[in-house]
Amino acid sequence: MSRRTSKCSVCTGDAGLVSEVNNLIASGVKLTKIHEAYPDLCSYPALSRHKNRCLTPQPVVETMSTIDECRLWLSRAHSTFQSAVAIGDNRGASQAIGTATKTLTKLIDLEEKEQEAKEAATPDDDPSRPISIAYLDQQLKEFMAKRDAENDGVMQKAQTLIMAEPAFSTIIFAIWSNRALLPILLEGVIQSANTN
Numbered sequence: 001m002s003r004r005t006s007k008c009s010v011c012t013g014d015a016g017l018v019s020e021v022n023n024l025i026a027s028g029v030k031l032t033k034i035h036e037a038y039p040d041l042c043s044y045p046a047l048s049r050h051k052n053r054c055l056t057p058q059p060v061v062e063t064m065s066t067i068d069e070c071r072l073w074l075s076r077a078h079s080t081f082q083s084a085v086a087i088g089d090n091r092g093a094s095q096a097i098g099t100a101t102k103t104l105t106k107l108i109d110l111e112e113k114e115q116e117a118k119e120a121a122t123p124d125d126d127p128s129r130p131i132s133i134a135y136l137d138q139q140l141k142e143f144m145a146k147r148d149a150e151n152d153g154v155m156q157k158a159q160t161l162i163m164a165e166p167a168f169s170t171i172i173f174a175i176w177s178n179r180a181l182l183p184i185l186l187e188g189v190i191q192s193a194n195t196n
């Protein structure tokens with residue numbers, strides 16, 4: 001049970017009186033009755049504060065997080081393992097490994113959950129937001145959809161031709177190294193379209 005470092009006006013009063021009052025409070029005697037019995041000890045609100053703050057166990061403020069606890073046990077398992085190996089205690093060493101494995105699994109699980117919670121709490125446009133595979137997939141899907149919608153999907157069509165028609169790649173390389181080929185090829189394309 002942890003107590004506040006600064007003592008209240010009741011606690012700092014006459015020690016014998018305080019102990020009597022504390023006993024009465026602990027036995028469940030109503031504060032109004034206690035205050036009636038010891039009117040000069042303190043005010044009613046001060047008595048109430050004393051009961052709630054000084055006599056009620058305070059929650060431990062600095063609780064170790066489960067993750068920190070896991071890390072601590074992990075380092076203990078590590079030193080146990082090292083000592084066991086040093087003295088040739090194979091059984092102790094394998095027990096330490098077992099403990100470490102269990103703790104590590106829990107730690108990874110906890111850290112993943114913490115990361116997920118962090119991600120959920122960070123807005124999508126926050127540059128510090130960690131990038132997930134799902135997010136990248138979504139970005140790629142959006143980019144492809146936008147690309148395929150532009151210019152009647154010429155990029156997507158060109159890509160399909162590159163994959164399906166090796167001759168198309170040859171034509172691209174030829175134009176790339178000699179742009180004068182382009183109007184000649186275009187003329188051929190137009191003529192061929194007119195004769196069809």
Ligand SMILES: [Zn+2]
Nearest residue numbers: 008011050054
């Ligand atoms: Zn007190």
